[in-house]
Amino acid sequence: MTYRTGVLSSLADAGAPAWSALLARQAPAGEPNPFLSYAFLHALHESGSACADTGWQPQYLALWDDTDEGSELVAAMPLYVKSHSYGEYVFDWAWADAYHRNGVEYYPKLLSAIPFTPVTGPRLLARDDAARATLVAYLCAQQQAAGMSSTHVLYPPAEQAAQLHEAGFMLRSNVQFHWLNQGYADFDAFLATLEHKKRKNIRAERRKVREAGVTMRRIRGVDATPADWRFFHRCYRNTYAEHRSSPYLNLDFFQRIGATMPHNLLLVVAERDGQPIAASLVIHTADTLYGRYWGAIEHVPCLHFETAYYQPLEFCIEQGIATFEGGAQGEHKMARGFLPTKTWSAHWLAHPAFSDAVERFLERESGGIEAYMDELNERNPFKD
Incomplete structure (x- = not known):
């Protein structure tokens, strides 16, 4: 033909x-x-x-x-x-x-x-x-x-x-690191499958965030406001600034996907005393969640793990999402239940x-x- x-x-x-x-x-x-x-x-x-x-x-x-x-x-x-x-x-x-x-x-x-x-x-x-x-x-x-x-x-x-x-x-x-949902009833059921030391460390990390007075809020893309997107982009820019580099993506990009594909988006926002201090954005389908972007305007120990890993993992379990792709590199993800997966080019x-x-x-x-x-x-x- x-x-x-x-x-x-x-x-x-x-x-x-x-x-x-x-x-x-x-x-x-x-x-x-x-x-x-x-x-x-x-x-x-x-x-x-x-x-x-x-x-x-x-x-x-x-x-x-x-x-x-x-x-x-x-x-x-x-x-x-x-x-x-x-x-x-x-x-x-x-x-x-x-x-x-x-x-x-x-x-x-x-x-x-x-x-x-x-x-x-x-x-x-x-x-x-x-x-x-x-x-x-x-x-x-x-x-x-x-x-x-x-x-x-x-x-x-x-x-x-x-x-x-x-x-x-x-x-x-x-090599990348992906988490696989084995039909866990809740986050504790997932933790129960890990080695004792890994389970203990995750609980300790989550406890540090709570004891710092931080609460977490998940915002589906359809519910995200212009203010939410502006704050997230501020966090995203700050991540690059801390590494002395320039961000690849601008606010217009995030506003565009927020308007055109909101059903695929989830913002996780960390707050203290009613004020947002950190945020992550994940993109998902019914089957797969992709960890993408994260940033904070205030340092809190272990907040990155809570915002970018544990909250999305809970979301996967609640929604029955089968796979959480953690992004490029990062052996530290293995301690949080992610397994090595081969990729190609x-x-x-x-x-x-x-x-x-x-x-x-x-x-x-x-x-x-x-x-x-x-x-x-x-x-x-x-x-x-």
């Missing part, structure tokens, strides 16, 4: 109905990944958080099936021209440095990912296998024609990583010598990841 191809500089060129219909096909038995939704991606672009000016120039690949009855978007791929490697969470700074030291340009590069979001999800959106195979071929043709140094596909599901590997991409693995480098060097590096790194996974699993926080 022959498809019409195109490159989208804005999701508006596809339109929300067509994009949403294609995304729905990726999860026929459940709710689509919220980070691939038109609302989330369009908010990133239109707010100026991820755009050409910030080094994230959208160049989405798209395929249409044109018939007498009309035109259908049958495949698409989130794709950006990147002028840096910030906001990716799969680190290639050493590769860029090696290019620079040898007088070869590494940027711009092509990147398929959700900006600032280390969450696994489909990157090859397609109506069927034939459209997906054509999309991969289109990607390979585009990366050759564009003259970019490289193409990187971050956090695809394992089956899509394998398909990209067959198309000539090198695979890289990493796929990489193509145009320069033959650098491609060979990176391939050898990835082979060595892969062995290290496997050993690391074995070590982590030996430190399982649950009772035998």
Whole structure:
């Protein structure tokens, strides 16, 4: 079958109905990944958080099936021209440095990912296998024609990583930490499954927050007010300020998703003496909760764990949500019941010598990841 191809500089060129219909096909038995939704991606672009000016120039690949009855978007791929490697969470700074030291340009590069979001999800959106195979071929043709140094596909599901590997991409693995709901009746039932020391430490951390006079309030997205979003963004900015860096996301972005996808959002606000002092934002579907952003304007011991982990865990148990993805990195999550989970990325480098060097590096790194996974699993926080 022959498809019409195109490159989208804005999701508006596809339109929300067509994009949403294609995304729905990726999860026929459940709710689509919220980070691939038109609302989330369009908010990133239109707010100026991820755009050409910030080094994230959208160049989405798209395929249409044109018939007498009309035109259908049958495949698409989130794709950006990147002028840096910030906001990716799969680190290639050493590769860029090696290019620079040898007088070869590494940027711009092509990147398929959700900006600032280390969450696994489909990157090859397609109506069927034939459209997906054509999309991969289109990607390979585009990366050759564009003259970019490289193409990187971050956090695809394992089956899509394998398909990209067959198309000539090198695979890289990493580790995240996810919590799995075993049908716990309540938070105490979850604690009862942990080793005694882990259980005792969690109770002590929660007690410190209570004894500091802090109370917690959960606000569903549909109930969040403009003042709630302004305070959360203040906390979010403060986190970056404490690390002497600039925040990726602006208030306009959070206000946009608050208006367009409120059913996927939960704010957790910590208060003392009736005044908010900290907040976290998680994004969720009926099946999965994703820990995303956190910040505070006042330091309280253990408040981060309460706001960003224990309150969302309680929410998962109450709502029957099966998985809590804790985000990038963080071995400390294991002590709180999160288990290691392998993630994937796929990489193509145009320069033959650098491609060979990176391939050898990835082979060595892969062995290290496997050993690391074995070590982590030996430190399982649950009772035998």
